[in-house]
Amino acid sequence: MQSIINKYQDSTQYLLPIIRTEDGTERQQYRNQLIRINRHLKKIGMMLGISIPLSTYVMRHSWATIAQDKGISLSVISEGLGHDSEMTTKVYLDSIQRSKVDKANRLILDGI
Structure with a gap:
């Protein structure tokens, strides 16, 4: 876990670089990243032959x-x-x- 945290250290107050700028658009940045993550999870699930969308x-x-x-x-x-x-x-x-x-x-x- 520590190596992941070290790899993604950023200059924001957040643990991981999901929100890159603190300018009032944080919620939209979060939503955009959530959509991106879920899209990748669905692809991984399909590659693994999992029947329910991850x-x-x-x-x-x-x-x-x-x-x-x-x-x-x-x-x-x-x-x-x-x-x-x-x-x-x-x-x-x-x-x-x-x-x-x-x-x-x-x-x-x-x-x-």
Whole structure:
């Protein structure tokens, strides 16, 4: 990790050079980089033959799901996701559970 940080040291207050200028366009710079990163993740997923399009959201979703399945506390998951409150994390994790049920229902219906 330290070698990555050293490689990308920049003159801004940010850890990595995603935002290059601090001139009021930081949010747009962030969005542009997020689009770029997600485009590259999708290409990597296709190269690996992964059927679901990879994105930063998929990574967060996967991390939170695995953490919950491993019994990691809500407060740690909340902090890891950068949520301001554990209630936000609870809602997020509940939506993950609903998607698992939706997927199970789809598998059952497809088998009929």
